[in-house]
Amino acid sequence: MTGLVRKATFFVACATVLGVAAAYAGVVSPGNCTVGGTRINLVGYNAAAVGDQADSLASGSKLTITIRDISNNPIAGIPVVLDFSGCTSDVKVGSTQSYHAQTIGCATATVQGYSTLNGTVSFVVVGGRSAATIHAHGCAKVYADSYLLGSINVGTYDQNNVSGINGIDLSLFGNDLFGGLNPDRSDYNGDGTVNGLDLSLFGATLFAGHSVNSSSVLCP
Ligand SMILES: [Ca+2]
Ligand SMILES: [Ca+2]
Numbered sequence: 001m002t003g004l005v006r007k008a009t010f011f012v013a014c015a016t017v018l019g020v021a022a023a024y025a026g027v028v029s030p031g032n033c034t035v036g037g038t039r040i041n042l043v044g045y046n047a048a049a050v051g052d053q054a055d056s057l058a059s060g061s062k063l064t065i066t067i068r069d070i071s072n073n074p075i076a077g078i079p080v081v082l083d084f085s086g087c088t089s090d091v092k093v094g095s096t097q098s099y100h101a102q103t104i105g106c107a108t109a110t111v112q113g114y115s116t117l118n119g120t121v122s123f124v125v126v127g128g129r130s131a132a133t134i135h136a137h138g139c140a141k142v143y144a145d146s147y148l149l150g151s152i153n154v155g156t157y158d159q160n161n162v163s164g165i166n167g168i169d170l171s172l173f174g175n176d177l178f179g180g181l182n183p184d185r186s187d188y189n190g191d192g193t194v195n196g197l198d199l200s201l202f203g204a205t206l207f208a209g210h211s212v213n214s215s216s217v218l219c220p
Pocket of ligand 1 (some may be wrong): 159162163165166
């Protein structure tokens with residue numbers, strides 16, 4: 001191959017790569033997206049709070065996802081969905097949500113938001129425990145524009161979906177703490193066991209007083 005031909009081949013290859021990148025600019029590239037955690041802990045809310053009422057300060061309650069294209073550029077306006085349909089044996093999302101502009105798809109147990117100008121979208125999800133059958137790890141799925149980005153574990157501070165998070169929830173959490181089954185719903189720090197560290201996180205959420213209300217209705 002002559003030098004001239006080699007150069008021509010190189011420029012054609014570069015143009016092809018650039019053409020592909022241009023063609024997919026603004027299209028979600030799942031491998032370049034980031035799910036900023038391995039779990040989300042559902043919370044209550046404070047009806048008297050101004051603005052976003054969901055308890056975003058509870059440990060593990062906020063999950064941030066970053067959406068990028070094939071060139072690793074952030075993309076705005078992409079629908080991002082958390083699908084909790086695999087968690088409903090013991091944890092369910094509330095029929096109304098109160099963090100940013102999140103919307104609820106009750107029939108599908110999904111919560112949706114949109115990526116912002118920097119490509120990120122953060123979720124804080126109101127929900128609670130409705131039954132006792134332990135859900136599997138990774139029960140919730142994260143999708144961006146229908147691309148699966150990954151699975152996350154799911155906990156809930158509200159253990160009975162009544163009156164926000166209070167001493168009754170502490171008692172129910174205690175059953176998980178001493179029950180020996182280490183259910184994911186009460187493993188707030190995600191280390192695989194339910195122990196004193198989770199009790200500490202529960203106590204911090206309880207005494208912070210940002211989860212004083214429960215969702216009035218849980219999704220199916
Ligand atoms: Ca409660
Ligand atoms: Ca734990």
